[in-house]
Amino acid sequence: MRRETPDADDGPEPQRTSERAALAETRAIYRLAGAAYSAFSCLASGECCQLTARNREPWLWPSEWRLLLARGPVPPPRPDGGCPFLDESGKRCAAYADRAFGCRTYFCARRSGPSREPGDEVQRLLRRLEKANQQAWPEVTGPRRMLELAALPPPEPGSGATNPWALTESRPKR
Numbered sequence: 377m378r379r380e381t382p383d384a385d386d387g388p389e390p391q392r393t394s395e396r397a398a399l400a401e402t403r404a405i406y407r408l409a410g411a412a413y414s415a416f417s418c419l420a421s422g423e424c425c426q427l428t429a430r431n432r433e434p435w436l437w438p439s440e441w442r443l444l445l446a447r448g449p450v451p452p453p454r455p456d457g458g459c460p461f462l463d464e465s466g467k468r469c470a471a472y473a474d475r476a477f478g479c480r481t482y483f484c485a486r487r488s489g490p491s492r493e494p495g496d497e498v499q500r501l502l503r504r505l506e507k508a509n510q511q512a513w514p515e516v517t518g519p520r521r522m523l524e525l526a527a528l529p530p531p532e533p534g535s536g537a538t539n540p541w542a543l544t545e546s547r548p549k550r
């Protein structure tokens with residue numbers, strides 16, 4: 377489903393040391409998730425990114441959302457209800473390098489590879505992701521749905537210090 381597009385840079389740096397640590401930890405977790413699923417592959421149809429049609433969405437912690445926002449403005453909603461980070465073809469992820477943990481660890485039944493998914497490793501990495509986020513944003517109680525986050529209004533300049541779901545003040549305007 378998720379064909380690769382070129383990497384974006386990391387975007388503006390967050391303001392607090394704990395936030396920078398959470399982003400670094402999230403990138404490390406993403407690398408480990410990729411390693412855990414390195415033996416798996418899929419048809420790259422993009423069907424699993426049709427979030428409304430499938431009634432299934434990735435749930436993101438603030439660090440995951442910030443890595444996506446650092447790429448630039450959130451694309452507008454798609455008329456087909458798919459993830460806004462899909463490209464025009466509806467088959468390629470335009471944010472592949474920064475896609476969420478749930479995007480990296482979901483493969484549908486048509487996948488190829490080992491018969492069993494690395495469930496224990498996924499749970500271990502999820503606990504790391506939660507810990508990193510709760511250290512950076514203690515007020516956050518859990519992840520939020522991708523489409524819910526994408527519908528949030530752009531944060532006001534400077535709101536990143538108090539709103540864990542917002543980005544730092546240098547986020548581009550929509």
Ligand code: SF4
Pocket residue numbers: 378424425434459460461462468469470471472475476479
């Ligand atoms: S970010 Fe969106 S388009 Fe990219 S893999 Fe995840 S659900 Fe699919």
